[in-house]
Amino acid sequence: MSDAAPQETGKQHETRPFQAEVSRLLDIVANALYSNRDVFLRELIANGADACDRLRYLALTEPELLAGESELRVELHPDAAARTLEIVDTGIGMSRDELVENLGTIAHSGSAKFLSQLGDKKAEVDLIGQFGVGFYSAFMVADSVEVFTRRAGDSHGWHWRSDGRSGFTVEETVAAPARGTRILLHLKDDAGDYAEPARLQHIVKTYSDHIAVPVKLVRAEGGSTAGADGAPETLNAAGALWARPKGEIDEAQYKQFYRDATHAFDEPWHTLHFKAEGTLEYTGLLFVPAMRPLDLFDPNRRGGVKLYVKRVFITDDCSEVVPSWLRFLRGVVDSEDLPLNVSRELLQNNPVLAKIRQGLTKRVLGELEKKADKEPEAYVVFWEAFGPVLKEGLYEGDAQQDTLLKLARFKSTAVPANENGGWTSLADYLGRMPEGQAAIYILTGDDLDQLARSPQLEGFKAKGVEVLLLSDPIDDFWTARVGEVEGKPLRSVTRAGAELDKLGGEGAAEDGAAETPEETEKLLVALRTALAGKVKDVRASRRLTDSPVCLVADEGDIDLHLARLLKQHQRLDDTPTRILELNPKHSLITALAGKAESDAETVQEVGLLLLDQARILEGEPPLDPAAFSRRLAELVAKGL
Numbered sequence: 001m002s003d004a005a006p007q008e009t010g011k012q013h014e015t016r017p018f019q020a021e022v023s024r025l026l027d028i029v030a031n032a033l034y035s036n037r038d039v040f041l042r043e044l045i046a047n048g049a050d051a052c053d054r055l056r057y058l059a060l061t062e063p064e065l066l067a068g069e070s071e072l073r074v075e076l077h078p079d080a081a082a083r084t085l086e087i088v089d090t091g092i093g094m095s096r097d098e099l100v101e102n103l104g105t106i107a108h109s110g111s112a113k114f115l116s117q118l119g120d121k122k123a124e125v126d127l128i129g130q131f132g133v134g135f136y137s138a139f140m141v142a143d144s145v146e147v148f149t150r151r152a153g154d155s156h157g158w159h160w161r162s163d164g165r166s167g168f169t170v171e172e173t174v175a176a177p178a179r180g181t182r183i184l185l186h187l188k189d190d191a192g193d194y195a196e197p198a199r200l201q202h203i204v205k206t207y208s209d210h211i212a213v214p215v216k217l218v219r220a221e222g223g224s225t226a227g228a229d230g231a232p233e234t235l236n237a238a239g240a241l242w243a244r245p246k247g248e249i250d251e252a253q254y255k256q257f258y259r260d261a262t263h264a265f266d267e268p269w270h271t272l273h274f275k276a277e278g279t280l281e282y283t284g285l286l287f288v289p290a291m292r293p294l295d296l297f298d299p300n301r302r303g304g305v306k307l308y309v310k311r312v313f314i315t316d317d318c319s320e321v322v323p324s325w326l327r328f329l330r331g332v333v334d335s336e337d338l339p340l341n342v343s344r345e346l347l348q349n350n351p352v353l354a355k356i357r358q359g360l361t362k363r364v365l366g367e368l369e370k371k372a373d374k375e376p377e378a379y380v381v382f383w384e385a386f387g388p389v390l391k392e393g394l395y396e397g398d399a400q401q402d403t404l405l406k407l408a409r410f411k412s413t414a415v416p417a418n419e420n421g422g423w424t425s426l427a428d429y430l431g432r433m434p435e436g437q438a439a440i441y442i443l444t445g446d447d448l449d450q451l452a453r454s455p456q457l458e459g460f461k462a463k464g465v466e467v468l469l470l471s472d473p474i475d476d477f478w479t480a481r482v483g484e485v486e487g488k489p490l491r492s493v494t495r496a497g498a499e500l501d502k503l504g505g506e507g508a509a510e511d512g513a514a515e516t517p518e519e520t521e522k523l524l525v526a527l528r529t530a531l532a533g534k535v536k537d538v539r540a541s542r543r544l545t546d547s548p549v550c551l552v553a554d555e556g557d558i559d560l561h562l563a564r565l566l567k568q569h570q571r572l573d574d575t576p577t578r579i580l581e582l583n584p585k586h587s588l589i590t591a592l593a594g595k596a597e598s599d600a601e602t603v604q605e606v607g608l609l610l611l612d613q614a615r616i617l618e619g620e621p622p623l624d625p626a627a628f629s630r631r632l633a634e635l636v637a638k639g640l
């Protein structure tokens with residue numbers, strides 16, 4: 001069938017444009033983004049299988065939904081003569097609204113955002129290939145796609161059609177299957193081989209072998225390739241791989257399952273297959289991906305772990321199976337103890353599920369610990385992708401806090417970048433800590449490079465005191481929540497200046513170092529007046545060795561970076577005023593000190609410049625950019 005138009009009822013015909021991001025995506029897809037176009041079939045089969053899974057679940061409570069066609073399956077109908085391929089499923093189908101919503105927009109807002117920002121560089125474009133483009137990948141091989149669908153239990157069927165360019169049309173049709181979805185691809189001139197049975201057999205074996213519903217090949221009538229008995233031939237293994245004993249499964253099969261069943265495009269970084277026996281019985285086949293998905297921080301992201309009960313799919317949208325800070329996991333959990341007709345409401349706060357979650361969490365963290373010990377280099381790859389998410393567990397105060405702290409890795413002033421990627425553990429930090437150091441020193445910010453150059457670090461570096469550099473947004477929050485590690489408080493260096501004198505290393509007890517020269521005292525007094533209302537105080541610094549100034553938070557005041565973060569998120573109205581610290585040994589400060597009493601105007605002008613300079617170093621704009629620029633110009637002109 002190449003055109004179903006005569007069968008339309010003509011009711012509710014509507015033409016719609018695609019969401020802007022879809023158009024962008026289709027542009028990329030149509031221009032053969034993938035070197036491997038075969039994956040379109042995997043995507044469409046996976047969608048069909050998902051639709052079957054969702055129907056099977058609904059039918060547990062509404063068995064009449066299966067009326068007329070109880071077998072859940074996906075069929076492929078190639079027609080080489082017409083150069084078409086149909087992918088048919090007996091799954092849940094779509095209502096009109098679902099059709100418009102699902103096949104006109106991009107569901108995951110994370111991916112949509114990513115796409116809207118995507119440039120034309122090949123490397124960027126290639127990236128999306130690694131995350132899959134779902135249904136829209138049909139346009140890699142087809143220049144026109146039709147979808148006929150009827151939602152289980154509905155009397156109306158719908159026809160969607162698009163050339164993948166301008167938009168799509170939807171109208172009612174009598175040509176929809178009795179239940180489920182039929183996708184008709186009008187193959188491109190150079191894609192005719194996807195209507196060849198042998199080609200399809202090969203692709204299904206390669207990409208969809210472990211899809212849990214049968215994928216059947218229905219050969220074109222009269223075709224010379226009809227099966228021996230004319231019956232459709234099942235192409236895939238269609239079993240629940242996770243239910244098979246570990247010893248019978250090889251690595252390639254796991255990998256393939258990962259891709260078939262979890263819509264993943266990368267290779268699993270780690271695979272975990274286990275059976276828990278005892279009070280509760282469940283099987284887990286879980287994968288830690290190698291790459292961070294685009295929507296990992298999208299609050300509406302669907303979970304990657306599917307919940308099954310006795311081999312029956314229940315849901316892939318259950319936040320109770322794994323804690324949210326393990327949301328990067330993909331795979332399957334299959335419980336023997338939950339009732340088959342468990343409703344989604346029942347899954348919430350379900351004690352069985354809570355135990356399963358605990359058990360899974362422990363196992364996963366245990367595996368991560370092993371990896372961290374035995375393969376530190378590979379572990380760092382994991383940490384770079386998913387560390388920021390694991391740290392959310394620390395913030396939530398999870399029972400596994402101690403293990404999470406063991407797993408955490410940090411950049412540090414004491415570890416060179418070429419040593420294990422510059423990452424260190426807390427245990428190593430504590431191991432290097434000299435006697436007498438009472439705290440673990442940290443500095444939080446948005447950007448590692450900027451942190452490493454922060455003037456706040458100068459005094460600590462000079463004294464050889466190691467500082468951990470933390471640049472994830474969650475860092476300010478979990479460190480505040482955790483408070484201390486092995487009895488050592490986590491202290492921000494922006495607040496710890498006063499402790500520097502007591503810290504070990506050379507120059508620890510430099511005589512008279514704590515005394516402020518009289519000249520500087522005078523300058524401090526003059527600047528306190530000049531900067532009144534703009535800073536809380538002006539003090540001589542012990543932490544600065546190279547820079548003339550920096551801003552610090554007063555004891556008890558909120559940390560500088562945390563205040564900025566909260567302000568960005570409208571969680572804080574007023575940032576407390578800060579303390580400006582001066583480096584009494586810096587030539588600029590000594591020169592200015594010489595004018596403290598004689599030239600109030602210069603002290604004022606340079607004072608304001610120094611304050612703005614300190615703000616810029618903190619990643620904040622000058623108080624008044626125009627005035628800053630004028631002052632700078634005037635002073636430079638004077639000096640020339």
Ligand code: ADP
Pocket residue numbers: 043047048051089091092093094102103107133134135136181
């Ligand atoms: P994804 O599968 O990643 O959500 P797709 O673009 O492949 O993205 O599909 C978008 C949505 O369209 C799916 O989430 C699903 O709700 C719906 N859909 C796609 N194909 C089918 C199908 N064969 N039957 C029912 N619903 C489908």
